[in-house]
Amino acid sequence: MKGLLVKDFRVIMVQKKLLILYFFVSIMLSYAMDTSFIVSYFPMIGLMLIISTISYDNHENGMGFLMTMPVRPGEYAVAKYIFAVTGLFLTWAFAVVMQFISLFIQKTPFTPSELFMEDFMILPIFFLILSVMVPMEFKYSSEKSKIVLFVICGIIILILIAGKGAAEYLSNALGVDFEALAAKAAGIAPLTVIFVLYALSVVILSVSMVCSIRIMQKKEF
Amino acid sequence: MIRLKNLQKDYKDFKLDVSMEVPEGRVTGIIGKNGAGKTTTIKAILGLIRTDGGEIEVFGKNPGDFTGEDKKKIGVALSDTGFCSVLTVKDVISILGSFYEDFDETDFKDKCKAQSLPLDKPLKDFSSGMKAKLRVLTAMSHKASILILDEPTAGLDVIARNDVLQMIRDYLGEDQTRSVIISSHISSDLEGLCDDIYMIDNGRIILHEDTDVLLGKYGLVKVGEDDYESLDKKYIIASQKDSYSYTCLTSEKQFYAENYPKAVVENAHIDDIIVLMLGGNNK
Numbered sequence: 378m379k380g381l382l383v384k385d386f387r388v389i390m391v392q393k394k395l396l397i398l399y400f401f402v403s404i405m406l407s408y409a410m411d412t413s414f415i416v417s418y419f420p421m422i423g424l425m426l427i428i429s430t431i432s433y434d435n436h437e438n439g440m441g442f443l444m445t446m447p448v449r450p451g452e453y454a455v456a457k458y459i460f461a462v463t464g465l466f467l468t469w470a471f472a473v474v475m476q477f478i479s480l481f482i483q484k485t486p487f488t489p490s491e492l493f494m495e496d497f498m499i500l501p502i503f504f505l506i507l508s509v510m511v512p513m514e515f516k517y518s519s520e521k522s523k524i525v526l527f528v529i530c531g532i533i534i535l536i537l538i539a540g541k542g543a544a545e546y547l548s549n550a551l552g553v554d555f556e557a558l559a560a561k562a563a564g565i566a567p568l569t570v571i572f573v574l575y576a577l578s579v580v581i582l583s584v585s586m587v588c589s590i591r592i593m594q595k596k597e598f
Numbered sequence: 599m600i601r602l603k604n605l606q607k608d609y610k611d612f613k614l615d616v617s618m619e620v621p622e623g624r625v626t627g628i629i630g631k632n633g634a635g636k637t638t639t640i641k642a643i644l645g646l647i648r649t650d651g652g653e654i655e656v657f658g659k660n661p662g663d664f665t666g667e668d669k670k671k672i673g674v675a676l677s678d679t680g681f682c683s684v685l686t687v688k689d690v691i692s693i694l695g696s697f698y699e700d701f702d703e704t705d706f707k708d709k710c711k712a713q714s715l716p717l718d719k720p721l722k723d724f725s726s727g728m729k730a731k732l733r734v735l736t737a738m739s740h741k742a743s744i745l746i747l748d749e750p751t752a753g754l755d756v757i758a759r760n761d762v763l764q765m766i767r768d769y770l771g772e773d774q775t776r777s778v779i780i781s782s783h784i785s786s787d788l789e790g791l792c793d794d795i796y797m798i799d800n801g802r803i804i805l806h807e808d809t810d811v812l813l814g815k816y817g818l819v820k821v822g823e824d825d826y827e828s829l830d831k832k833y834i835i836a837s838q839k840d841s842y843s844y845t846c847l848t849s850e851k852q853f854y855a856e857n858y859p860k861a862v863v864e865n866a867h868i869d870d871i872i873v874l875m876l877g878g879n880n881k
Contacts (some may be wrong), residue, residue, distance in 0.1 A: 380697030445674035447666035
Protein backbone atom coordinates (compact mmCIF):
# COMPACT_ATOMS: atom_id res chain seq x y z
CA MET A 378 0.00 0.00 0.00
CA LYS A 379 2.91 2.31 0.73
CA GLY A 380 3.93 1.99 -2.91
CA LEU A 381 0.50 3.19 -4.05
CA LEU A 382 0.62 6.23 -1.77
CA VAL A 383 4.13 7.07 -3.00
CA LYS A 384 2.93 6.69 -6.61
CA ASP A 385 -0.02 9.05 -6.03
CA PHE A 386 2.22 11.57 -4.31
CA ARG A 387 4.67 11.43 -7.21
CA VAL A 388 1.85 11.93 -9.74
CA ILE A 389 0.62 14.96 -7.80
CA MET A 390 4.13 16.36 -7.61
CA VAL A 391 4.42 16.13 -11.39
CA GLN A 392 1.78 18.85 -11.38
CA LYS A 393 3.73 21.00 -8.93
CA LYS A 394 3.84 23.95 -11.36
CA LEU A 395 0.05 23.91 -11.36
CA LEU A 396 0.05 23.65 -7.58
CA ILE A 397 2.34 26.67 -7.26
CA LEU A 398 0.07 28.60 -9.62
CA TYR A 399 -2.99 27.70 -7.53
CA PHE A 400 -1.06 28.71 -4.43
CA PHE A 401 -0.45 32.23 -5.72
CA VAL A 402 -3.98 32.53 -7.09
CA SER A 403 -5.30 31.56 -3.65
CA ILE A 404 -3.15 34.18 -1.95
CA MET A 405 -4.45 36.85 -4.32
CA LEU A 406 -8.03 35.67 -3.93
CA SER A 407 -7.76 35.62 -0.15
CA TYR A 408 -6.90 39.32 -0.25
CA ALA A 409 -9.24 40.34 -3.02
CA MET A 410 -12.29 38.40 -1.85
CA ASP A 411 -13.86 37.16 1.32
CA THR A 412 -11.16 35.18 3.13
CA SER A 413 -13.54 32.26 3.63
CA PHE A 414 -13.46 31.71 -0.15
CA ILE A 415 -9.99 30.21 0.00
CA VAL A 416 -11.17 27.56 2.50
CA SER A 417 -13.54 26.24 -0.17
CA TYR A 418 -11.30 26.93 -3.14
CA PHE A 419 -8.09 25.23 -2.11
CA PRO A 420 -9.61 21.88 -1.02
CA MET A 421 -11.59 21.90 -4.28
CA ILE A 422 -8.32 22.12 -6.22
CA GLY A 423 -6.89 19.41 -3.96
CA LEU A 424 -9.90 17.17 -4.65
CA MET A 425 -9.56 17.62 -8.42
CA LEU A 426 -5.87 16.72 -8.29
CA ILE A 427 -6.60 13.68 -6.10
CA ILE A 428 -9.31 12.45 -8.46
CA SER A 429 -6.97 13.02 -11.41
CA THR A 430 -4.62 10.36 -9.98
CA ILE A 431 -7.31 7.74 -10.76
CA SER A 432 -7.45 8.95 -14.37
CA TYR A 433 -3.66 8.72 -14.54
CA ASP A 434 -3.83 5.17 -13.15
CA ASN A 435 -6.37 4.21 -15.81
CA HIS A 436 -4.46 5.84 -18.65
CA GLU A 437 -3.18 3.35 -21.28
CA ASN A 438 -4.51 0.41 -19.25
CA GLY A 439 -2.09 1.32 -16.47
CA MET A 440 -4.50 -0.11 -13.89
CA GLY A 441 -3.79 -3.62 -15.22
CA PHE A 442 -0.09 -3.07 -14.72
CA LEU A 443 -0.64 -1.64 -11.22
CA MET A 444 -2.55 -4.80 -10.29
CA THR A 445 0.55 -6.87 -11.08
CA MET A 446 2.33 -5.00 -8.28
CA PRO A 447 2.14 -6.48 -4.76
CA VAL A 448 -1.28 -5.04 -4.06
CA ARG A 449 -4.80 -6.45 -4.20
CA PRO A 450 -7.63 -4.54 -5.93
CA GLY A 451 -9.36 -3.86 -2.59
CA GLU A 452 -6.14 -2.46 -1.13
CA TYR A 453 -5.86 -0.14 -4.12
CA ALA A 454 -9.31 1.27 -3.29
CA VAL A 455 -8.46 1.69 0.41
CA ALA A 456 -5.14 3.39 -0.44
CA LYS A 457 -6.98 5.83 -2.69
CA TYR A 458 -9.35 6.83 0.16
CA ILE A 459 -6.45 7.22 2.60
CA PHE A 460 -4.63 9.40 0.09
CA ALA A 461 -7.76 11.40 -0.74
CA VAL A 462 -8.90 12.06 2.85
CA THR A 463 -5.36 12.96 3.93
CA GLY A 464 -4.91 15.19 0.88
CA LEU A 465 -8.24 16.92 1.45
CA PHE A 466 -7.49 17.50 5.11
CA LEU A 467 -4.03 18.92 4.34
CA THR A 468 -5.29 21.30 1.63
CA TRP A 469 -8.11 22.40 3.90
CA ALA A 470 -5.71 22.94 6.84
CA PHE A 471 -3.40 24.90 4.56
CA ALA A 472 -6.32 27.04 3.41
CA VAL A 473 -7.39 27.70 7.02
CA VAL A 474 -3.88 28.83 7.95
CA MET A 475 -3.81 31.08 4.87
CA GLN A 476 -7.18 32.51 5.87
CA PHE A 477 -5.98 33.36 9.39
CA ILE A 478 -2.74 34.89 8.11
CA SER A 479 -4.72 36.96 5.62
CA LEU A 480 -7.08 38.20 8.36
CA PHE A 481 -4.17 39.12 10.60
CA ILE A 482 -2.40 41.03 7.85
CA GLN A 483 -5.60 42.83 6.82
CA LYS A 484 -6.25 43.50 10.52
CA THR A 485 -9.83 42.37 10.05
CA PRO A 486 -11.55 41.74 13.37
CA PHE A 487 -12.82 38.18 13.73
CA THR A 488 -13.81 35.62 16.33
CA PRO A 489 -11.51 32.60 15.93
CA SER A 490 -14.05 30.13 17.37
CA GLU A 491 -16.78 31.25 14.95
CA LEU A 492 -14.40 31.16 12.00
CA PHE A 493 -13.22 27.67 12.96
CA MET A 494 -16.81 26.49 13.15
CA GLU A 495 -17.50 27.80 9.65
CA ASP A 496 -14.31 26.24 8.30
CA PHE A 497 -15.02 22.88 9.92
CA MET A 498 -18.41 22.76 8.24
CA ILE A 499 -16.82 22.97 4.79
CA LEU A 500 -14.76 19.77 4.94
CA PRO A 501 -17.74 17.35 5.13
CA ILE A 502 -19.05 18.79 1.82
CA PHE A 503 -15.81 17.70 0.15
CA PHE A 504 -15.97 14.32 1.84
CA LEU A 505 -19.44 13.91 0.36
CA ILE A 506 -18.24 14.85 -3.16
CA LEU A 507 -15.27 12.49 -2.72
CA SER A 508 -17.58 9.68 -1.65
CA VAL A 509 -19.53 10.02 -4.89
CA MET A 510 -16.65 10.67 -7.27
CA VAL A 511 -14.22 7.91 -6.30
CA PRO A 512 -16.55 4.95 -6.95
CA MET A 513 -17.70 6.70 -10.15
CA GLU A 514 -14.13 6.95 -11.39
CA PHE A 515 -13.51 3.29 -10.48
CA LYS A 516 -16.70 2.09 -12.13
CA TYR A 517 -16.66 4.20 -15.25
CA SER A 518 -13.99 5.84 -17.35
CA SER A 519 -13.02 9.39 -16.53
CA GLU A 520 -15.29 10.85 -19.23
CA LYS A 521 -18.25 8.62 -18.39
CA SER A 522 -17.92 9.34 -14.67
CA LYS A 523 -18.23 13.08 -15.37
CA ILE A 524 -21.48 12.44 -17.29
CA VAL A 525 -22.79 10.26 -14.46
CA LEU A 526 -21.83 12.93 -11.92
CA PHE A 527 -23.62 15.54 -14.01
CA VAL A 528 -26.74 13.34 -14.07
CA ILE A 529 -26.54 12.85 -10.28
CA CYS A 530 -26.24 16.62 -9.74
CA GLY A 531 -29.31 17.06 -11.97
CA ILE A 532 -31.25 14.51 -9.93
CA ILE A 533 -30.23 16.25 -6.67
CA ILE A 534 -31.40 19.63 -8.06
CA LEU A 535 -34.72 18.04 -9.11
CA ILE A 536 -35.12 16.52 -5.63
CA LEU A 537 -34.42 19.94 -4.05
CA ILE A 538 -36.97 21.61 -6.32
CA ALA A 539 -39.49 18.88 -5.55
CA GLY A 540 -38.65 19.22 -1.83
CA LYS A 541 -39.24 22.96 -1.97
CA GLY A 542 -42.54 22.37 -3.71
CA ALA A 543 -43.51 19.76 -1.14
CA ALA A 544 -42.54 22.13 1.70
CA GLU A 545 -44.69 24.90 0.24
CA TYR A 546 -47.58 22.46 -0.11
CA LEU A 547 -47.16 21.24 3.48
CA SER A 548 -46.91 24.81 4.70
CA ASN A 549 -50.02 25.98 2.83
CA ALA A 550 -52.20 22.92 3.03
CA LEU A 551 -51.28 21.50 6.42
CA GLY A 552 -49.99 24.62 8.16
CA VAL A 553 -46.52 23.28 9.00
CA ASP A 554 -44.40 26.20 10.20
CA PHE A 555 -41.00 25.68 8.51
CA GLU A 556 -39.66 29.04 9.71
CA ALA A 557 -40.18 27.94 13.30
CA LEU A 558 -38.43 24.65 12.52
CA ALA A 559 -35.51 26.51 10.94
CA ALA A 560 -35.25 28.78 13.97
CA LYS A 561 -35.22 25.73 16.19
CA ALA A 562 -32.46 24.16 14.07
CA ALA A 563 -30.42 27.35 14.34
CA GLY A 564 -30.60 27.00 18.08
CA ILE A 565 -28.68 23.71 18.04
CA ALA A 566 -25.16 24.09 19.40
CA PRO A 567 -22.63 24.45 16.50
CA LEU A 568 -20.41 21.79 18.06
CA THR A 569 -23.31 19.33 17.91
CA VAL A 570 -23.89 20.18 14.25
CA ILE A 571 -20.19 19.63 13.47
CA PHE A 572 -20.17 16.36 15.37
CA VAL A 573 -23.23 15.15 13.44
CA LEU A 574 -21.73 16.30 10.10
CA TYR A 575 -18.42 14.49 10.73
CA ALA A 576 -20.16 11.38 12.00
CA LEU A 577 -22.27 11.37 8.83
CA SER A 578 -19.13 11.92 6.74
CA VAL A 579 -17.50 8.89 8.33
CA VAL A 580 -20.57 6.78 7.57
CA ILE A 581 -20.84 8.02 3.96
CA LEU A 582 -17.10 7.62 3.33
CA SER A 583 -17.22 4.09 4.78
CA VAL A 584 -20.17 3.11 2.58
CA SER A 585 -18.45 4.66 -0.44
CA MET A 586 -15.19 2.81 0.34
CA VAL A 587 -16.98 -0.54 0.65
CA CYS A 588 -18.65 0.12 -2.73
CA SER A 589 -15.29 1.05 -4.27
CA ILE A 590 -13.62 -2.09 -2.88
CA ARG A 591 -16.37 -4.23 -4.43
CA ILE A 592 -16.13 -2.41 -7.76
CA MET A 593 -12.36 -2.99 -7.86
CA GLN A 594 -12.69 -6.63 -6.83
CA LYS A 595 -15.18 -7.29 -9.64
CA LYS A 596 -13.20 -5.39 -12.23
CA GLU A 597 -11.19 -7.08 -14.99
CA PHE A 598 -8.00 -5.45 -16.14
CA MET B 599 5.62 -23.30 -10.89
CA ILE B 600 2.68 -22.57 -13.19
CA ARG B 601 0.03 -25.05 -14.28
CA LEU B 602 -3.03 -24.36 -16.42
CA LYS B 603 -5.54 -27.14 -16.93
CA ASN B 604 -8.27 -26.46 -19.46
CA LEU B 605 -8.27 -22.80 -18.58
CA GLN B 606 -11.31 -21.24 -20.19
CA LYS B 607 -12.31 -17.70 -20.89
CA ASP B 608 -15.29 -16.84 -23.02
CA TYR B 609 -15.73 -13.57 -24.83
CA LYS B 610 -18.49 -12.75 -27.28
CA ASP B 611 -16.50 -13.77 -30.33
CA PHE B 612 -13.53 -15.59 -28.79
CA LYS B 613 -13.10 -18.62 -26.60
CA LEU B 614 -9.87 -19.52 -24.82
CA ASP B 615 -9.23 -23.10 -23.77
CA VAL B 616 -5.61 -23.85 -22.94
CA SER B 617 -3.53 -26.21 -20.81
CA MET B 618 0.14 -25.63 -20.13
CA GLU B 619 2.85 -26.12 -17.56
CA VAL B 620 5.93 -24.09 -16.69
CA PRO B 621 8.35 -25.92 -14.41
CA GLU B 622 11.08 -24.28 -12.32
CA GLY B 623 14.12 -23.09 -14.24
CA ARG B 624 12.45 -23.20 -17.65
CA VAL B 625 11.92 -20.54 -20.26
CA THR B 626 8.59 -21.10 -21.94
CA GLY B 627 7.49 -19.24 -25.04
CA ILE B 628 3.96 -18.61 -26.20
CA ILE B 629 3.75 -17.83 -29.87
CA GLY B 630 0.80 -17.06 -32.06
CA LYS B 631 -0.82 -14.50 -34.31
CA ASN B 632 -2.20 -11.25 -32.97
CA GLY B 633 -5.47 -12.04 -31.21
CA ALA B 634 -4.63 -15.73 -30.80
CA GLY B 635 -5.04 -15.63 -27.01
CA LYS B 636 -1.50 -14.99 -25.73
CA THR B 637 -2.34 -11.90 -23.69
CA THR B 638 -5.58 -13.41 -22.38
CA THR B 639 -3.62 -16.44 -21.14
CA ILE B 640 -1.08 -14.20 -19.43
CA LYS B 641 -3.77 -12.03 -17.87
CA ALA B 642 -5.47 -15.17 -16.51
CA ILE B 643 -2.17 -16.37 -15.00
CA LEU B 644 -1.80 -12.97 -13.32
CA GLY B 645 -5.37 -12.95 -12.04
CA LEU B 646 -6.21 -9.81 -14.00
CA ILE B 647 -9.29 -11.42 -15.53
CA ARG B 648 -11.87 -13.86 -14.21
CA THR B 649 -11.91 -17.24 -15.88
CA ASP B 650 -14.92 -19.28 -16.94
CA GLY B 651 -13.55 -22.73 -16.21
CA GLY B 652 -10.50 -24.89 -15.70
CA GLU B 653 -7.73 -24.58 -13.17
CA ILE B 654 -4.81 -22.21 -12.72
CA GLU B 655 -2.05 -22.79 -10.22
CA VAL B 656 0.82 -20.40 -9.72
CA PHE B 657 3.16 -21.42 -6.88
CA GLY B 658 0.36 -23.86 -5.90
CA LYS B 659 -2.23 -21.07 -5.56
CA ASN B 660 -5.07 -19.71 -7.62
CA PRO B 661 -4.15 -16.17 -8.78
CA GLY B 662 -7.40 -14.92 -7.24
CA ASP B 663 -5.98 -15.83 -3.82
CA PHE B 664 -2.66 -14.07 -4.35
CA THR B 665 -1.41 -11.96 -1.48
CA GLY B 666 1.01 -9.09 -1.92
CA GLU B 667 3.83 -11.46 -0.87
CA ASP B 668 2.87 -13.92 -3.64
CA LYS B 669 2.91 -11.13 -6.20
CA LYS B 670 6.42 -10.13 -5.13
CA LYS B 671 7.66 -13.45 -6.52
CA ILE B 672 6.45 -12.47 -10.00
CA GLY B 673 8.00 -9.88 -12.28
CA VAL B 674 5.67 -8.65 -15.00
CA ALA B 675 6.04 -6.68 -18.21
CA LEU B 676 2.78 -6.18 -20.08
CA SER B 677 2.72 -4.97 -23.65
CA ASP B 678 2.02 -1.26 -24.15
CA THR B 679 1.39 -0.47 -20.51
CA GLY B 680 3.41 0.38 -17.46
CA PHE B 681 3.86 3.25 -15.07
CA CYS B 682 1.99 6.47 -15.74
CA SER B 683 3.72 8.30 -18.58
CA VAL B 684 4.03 11.60 -16.69
CA LEU B 685 6.42 9.98 -14.21
CA THR B 686 10.20 9.77 -14.59
CA VAL B 687 12.56 6.87 -13.91
CA LYS B 688 13.41 8.61 -10.61
CA ASP B 689 9.74 8.41 -9.65
CA VAL B 690 9.63 4.77 -10.74
CA ILE B 691 12.65 4.02 -8.52
CA SER B 692 10.93 5.60 -5.56
CA ILE B 693 7.72 3.63 -6.21
CA LEU B 694 9.47 0.28 -6.74
CA GLY B 695 11.50 0.85 -3.58
CA SER B 696 8.25 1.30 -1.66
CA PHE B 697 6.68 -1.84 -3.12
CA TYR B 698 9.58 -4.31 -2.95
CA GLU B 699 12.01 -4.97 -0.10
CA ASP B 700 14.36 -6.71 -2.55
CA PHE B 701 14.53 -3.74 -4.89
CA ASP B 702 18.17 -2.77 -5.39
CA GLU B 703 18.22 0.92 -6.29
CA THR B 704 21.92 1.08 -7.19
CA ASP B 705 21.68 -1.96 -9.45
CA PHE B 706 18.53 -0.59 -11.12
CA LYS B 707 20.17 2.78 -11.74
CA ASP B 708 23.26 1.06 -13.16
CA LYS B 709 21.12 -1.00 -15.52
CA CYS B 710 19.17 2.08 -16.61
CA LYS B 711 22.46 3.83 -17.28
CA ALA B 712 23.74 0.83 -19.25
CA GLN B 713 20.61 0.97 -21.39
CA SER B 714 20.86 4.77 -21.76
CA LEU B 715 17.58 5.41 -19.96
CA PRO B 716 17.53 8.97 -18.58
CA LEU B 717 16.42 9.29 -14.96
CA ASP B 718 14.81 12.73 -15.20
CA LYS B 719 12.89 12.50 -18.46
CA PRO B 720 9.12 11.81 -18.36
CA LEU B 721 8.31 8.34 -19.68
CA LYS B 722 6.03 9.87 -22.33
CA ASP B 723 9.14 11.25 -24.02
CA PHE B 724 10.81 7.82 -24.18
CA SER B 725 11.12 5.97 -27.49
CA SER B 726 9.34 2.60 -27.89
CA GLY B 727 12.64 0.82 -27.31
CA MET B 728 13.36 2.78 -24.13
CA LYS B 729 9.87 2.08 -22.80
CA ALA B 730 10.24 -1.64 -23.54
CA LYS B 731 13.61 -1.78 -21.80
CA LEU B 732 12.22 0.00 -18.75
CA ARG B 733 9.28 -2.42 -18.60
CA VAL B 734 11.61 -5.42 -18.63
CA LEU B 735 14.02 -3.82 -16.13
CA THR B 736 11.05 -3.09 -13.85
CA ALA B 737 9.94 -6.74 -14.05
CA MET B 738 13.48 -7.84 -13.13
CA SER B 739 14.01 -5.22 -10.44
CA HIS B 740 13.03 -7.24 -7.37
CA LYS B 741 14.62 -10.67 -7.91
CA ALA B 742 11.34 -12.37 -8.86
CA SER B 743 11.33 -16.17 -9.20
CA ILE B 744 9.33 -15.96 -12.40
CA LEU B 745 9.14 -13.36 -15.12
CA ILE B 746 5.98 -13.03 -17.15
CA LEU B 747 6.66 -10.98 -20.24
CA ASP B 748 3.93 -10.21 -22.72
CA GLU B 749 5.32 -9.19 -26.10
CA PRO B 750 8.39 -7.50 -24.60
CA THR B 751 9.97 -6.97 -28.01
CA ALA B 752 6.91 -5.94 -30.04
CA GLY B 753 7.50 -2.92 -32.24
CA LEU B 754 11.24 -2.74 -31.53
CA ASP B 755 14.08 -2.55 -34.01
CA VAL B 756 16.55 -5.42 -34.14
CA ILE B 757 19.11 -3.70 -31.88
CA ALA B 758 16.57 -2.90 -29.16
CA ARG B 759 15.16 -6.43 -29.45
CA ASN B 760 18.58 -7.94 -28.93
CA ASP B 761 19.18 -5.68 -25.93
CA VAL B 762 15.91 -6.78 -24.33
CA LEU B 763 16.61 -10.47 -25.00
CA GLN B 764 20.14 -10.13 -23.59
CA MET B 765 18.73 -8.52 -20.44
CA ILE B 766 16.48 -11.56 -20.00
CA ARG B 767 19.38 -13.97 -20.58
CA ASP B 768 21.51 -12.10 -18.00
CA TYR B 769 18.67 -12.30 -15.49
CA LEU B 770 18.34 -16.04 -15.99
CA GLY B 771 22.11 -16.43 -15.73
CA GLU B 772 22.05 -14.95 -12.22
CA ASP B 773 19.87 -17.77 -10.84
CA GLN B 774 19.22 -21.09 -12.59
CA THR B 775 15.94 -21.69 -10.74
CA ARG B 776 14.26 -18.64 -12.28
CA SER B 777 11.56 -19.27 -14.88
CA VAL B 778 10.22 -17.11 -17.67
CA ILE B 779 7.02 -17.06 -19.66
CA ILE B 780 7.43 -14.92 -22.71
CA SER B 781 4.86 -14.31 -25.40
CA SER B 782 5.72 -13.04 -28.83
CA HIS B 783 4.69 -13.14 -32.43
CA ILE B 784 8.36 -12.81 -33.44
CA SER B 785 9.58 -16.38 -33.63
CA SER B 786 13.29 -15.64 -33.89
CA ASP B 787 13.12 -14.01 -30.43
CA LEU B 788 11.85 -17.25 -28.94
CA GLU B 789 14.09 -19.65 -30.89
CA GLY B 790 17.23 -18.48 -29.17
CA LEU B 791 15.74 -18.05 -25.71
CA CYS B 792 13.07 -20.64 -24.91
CA ASP B 793 13.39 -24.21 -23.68
CA ASP B 794 9.93 -25.03 -24.97
CA ILE B 795 7.30 -23.32 -27.04
CA TYR B 796 3.51 -23.36 -27.01
CA MET B 797 1.91 -22.37 -30.28
CA ILE B 798 -1.53 -20.86 -29.77
CA ASP B 799 -4.18 -20.18 -32.36
CA ASN B 800 -7.76 -19.08 -31.98
CA GLY B 801 -7.63 -19.67 -28.23
CA ARG B 802 -6.22 -23.22 -28.41
CA ILE B 803 -2.77 -24.72 -28.05
CA ILE B 804 -2.05 -26.33 -31.41
CA LEU B 805 1.52 -27.37 -30.72
CA HIS B 806 3.77 -27.78 -27.71
CA GLU B 807 7.33 -28.90 -28.20
CA ASP B 808 10.83 -28.41 -26.84
CA THR B 809 12.67 -25.82 -28.94
CA ASP B 810 15.53 -28.29 -29.54
CA VAL B 811 13.08 -30.81 -30.96
CA LEU B 812 11.34 -28.16 -33.09
CA LEU B 813 14.59 -27.01 -34.61
CA GLY B 814 16.30 -30.44 -34.70
CA LYS B 815 13.62 -32.87 -35.81
CA TYR B 816 10.99 -30.76 -37.51
CA GLY B 817 11.58 -29.97 -41.15
CA LEU B 818 10.05 -29.05 -44.47
CA VAL B 819 9.60 -31.70 -47.12
CA LYS B 820 9.12 -30.36 -50.64
CA VAL B 821 7.83 -32.80 -53.26
CA GLY B 822 6.19 -32.68 -56.68
CA GLU B 823 2.48 -33.39 -57.14
CA ASP B 824 3.05 -36.98 -58.25
CA ASP B 825 5.48 -37.77 -55.43
CA TYR B 826 3.14 -36.21 -52.89
CA GLU B 827 0.49 -38.85 -53.58
CA SER B 828 2.92 -41.68 -52.81
CA LEU B 829 4.48 -39.93 -49.79
CA ASP B 830 4.10 -41.76 -46.48
CA LYS B 831 2.26 -39.15 -44.44
CA LYS B 832 2.54 -40.68 -41.00
CA TYR B 833 5.02 -37.96 -39.86
CA ILE B 834 3.45 -35.13 -41.87
CA ILE B 835 1.76 -32.58 -39.60
CA ALA B 836 0.57 -30.12 -42.22
CA SER B 837 0.97 -29.56 -45.92
CA GLN B 838 0.48 -26.70 -48.31
CA LYS B 839 0.03 -26.83 -52.06
CA ASP B 840 2.21 -24.45 -54.04
CA SER B 841 2.04 -23.91 -57.85
CA TYR B 842 3.49 -27.26 -58.95
CA SER B 843 4.55 -28.86 -55.67
CA TYR B 844 3.70 -29.47 -52.04
CA THR B 845 5.48 -28.18 -48.95
CA CYS B 846 4.92 -30.45 -45.96
CA LEU B 847 5.77 -29.93 -42.31
CA THR B 848 7.17 -33.04 -40.67
CA SER B 849 8.19 -33.90 -37.14
CA GLU B 850 10.70 -36.50 -38.53
CA LYS B 851 12.72 -34.84 -41.25
CA GLN B 852 15.37 -37.58 -41.05
CA PHE B 853 12.80 -40.21 -42.10
CA TYR B 854 12.01 -38.35 -45.32
CA ALA B 855 15.64 -37.46 -46.02
CA GLU B 856 16.55 -41.16 -45.86
CA ASN B 857 13.54 -42.67 -47.64
CA TYR B 858 12.65 -40.09 -50.29
CA PRO B 859 15.77 -39.11 -52.21
CA LYS B 860 13.76 -37.04 -54.71
CA ALA B 861 12.24 -34.93 -51.95
CA VAL B 862 13.92 -31.72 -50.82
CA VAL B 863 14.19 -31.83 -47.02
CA GLU B 864 15.05 -28.57 -45.26
CA ASN B 865 15.35 -27.40 -41.68
CA ALA B 866 12.23 -25.66 -40.43
CA HIS B 867 12.28 -22.39 -38.54
CA ILE B 868 9.46 -21.54 -36.19
CA ASP B 869 8.06 -19.10 -38.75
CA ASP B 870 7.81 -21.96 -41.29
CA ILE B 871 6.09 -24.12 -38.69
CA ILE B 872 3.61 -21.33 -37.90
CA VAL B 873 2.85 -20.67 -41.54
CA LEU B 874 2.16 -24.34 -42.24
CA MET B 875 0.36 -25.03 -38.99
CA LEU B 876 -1.90 -22.03 -39.35
CA GLY B 877 -2.08 -21.71 -43.11
CA GLY B 878 -1.64 -25.23 -44.43
CA ASN B 879 -4.02 -28.17 -44.47
CA ASN B 880 -3.48 -29.78 -41.10
CA LYS B 881 -3.43 -33.53 -41.29
